[in-house]
Amino acid sequence: MARLNFREIEPASGKSNDLDQFEKFAKIFLESVIGGKITKGPTRGADGGIDLRLEIEEHGTTVKKLVSCKHYANSKESVGVNDEIDIRDRLESFGCTVFVGFYSTIASTGLEQKLERLQKEKGIRSELYNSEDMALFRLNVDDLLAES
Template sequence: MGQDVSYHSLFDFKEISQGNVADGNQDHFELFAQDLLKAKGFYVERSVTRGRDGKKDMIVSEVMKGAVGEKKVFALVSCKHNAHSGKSVNDVIFDNVNSVLQQYDCEVFIGFYSTVVSSGVEEELQRHKDSRASSLKGYHIVDRSVIVEWLVETAETLNVFKRHMPVSYRRYISSDSFSGVYSEVPTAACHYCGVDVFDGFDGNVHTIREVKYQGFSDCVEVNKIRDVYFTCSEHADIRKCDYSQNFQGSCIVHDKSKVLSCVSPLGYIKKLMDDVRLIRSGYYSFDDDSFRKWSNLQRALFYFVSRSVESPSKNLFISRFNNYHLK
């Protein structure tokens, strides 16, 4: 194993092309922002366009739910990609921002930045938010640390990470910044070709369940997990065998999940707790071999979820459990 590395150093935003170099990729950062915001649940109302002043704007929306109804809130997204120079964002030309807010009926400003922002930026935004003459009702700064947090949050955001920053993604997945309780990196062989599906996380986890009903009712008599196995992306749709021959008189249910969705922290804990709840309720049961496979899967996946985090931000993984006070 190599030397442990700083968590944040795994993420190199210089993989994303510069915006001031006319090489055909100058909109890369804005497209990255658009994809990540979509993965976070925003709807893109107006895609990346370049205005008359040369600045690029994007309009997104989010549905806010309250006790008496829902409201669709529109936000202006402003992107600045200073990772190549390392400079902080120290200005927001608000005359332009305010006119765009009014033009597109936006209430919120989102600053999406690959570096940090100076205190003056937030002070300026707060000043305009407090002004009665301004259309601004709220703002959110998505700087480097927030983007890092978002990239590893769900299977959808991990896909954005993998697509736009492939070198960093590979470094993150294979880094030695894990919990320290494993002696080596786990592997998972495709049932058909033996390829390690943890190498790139392009494969699938398959769960085979035997379901038997009582007579012609909807009441489940048997819901037993009979097999757990892996396939690479090339063999994703090939069935391992005809299980109906093995469990005649039962309905065979074939569940398939992307490995990538299982190694995101939120995806992992959600799926694990869902399974535990179903096992505890008696809805799921196992035979000895399938339980061994399921248990080994959880232990293997935990390697990729339990990586150590250097000086985590207050919103990073640990905060997902801040309401749990176990004694």
């Protein structure tokens, strides 16, 4: 399978020409693939735990999704429980009902278990997108372009 090299995207810290590349990529990906509209972000500075807000129509209702972007491809670390704190509070603060993790690596088992508990105990929906999901989308686009 052809893969995307997320290490080509500048990290969000350190000496970088574009600290916001991954969030900009997330915005384009989510609007193009998932649909809907980004109504907040990307921005630089203290964001209160929201990188982007995606608003999308689902079953005749506008659903607001809080998007948390984590770009750990250079360290190859998974996104852990301590990287995503106060999910419920963050959702409430920004008027969102769905948490979206948009990661250049993968979520840790602990984080996945935390999200499952939030769903079961609090009814909080979550969606996770990782590098494999993004690569599969690219393959589908490449296949469609090759057919036309």
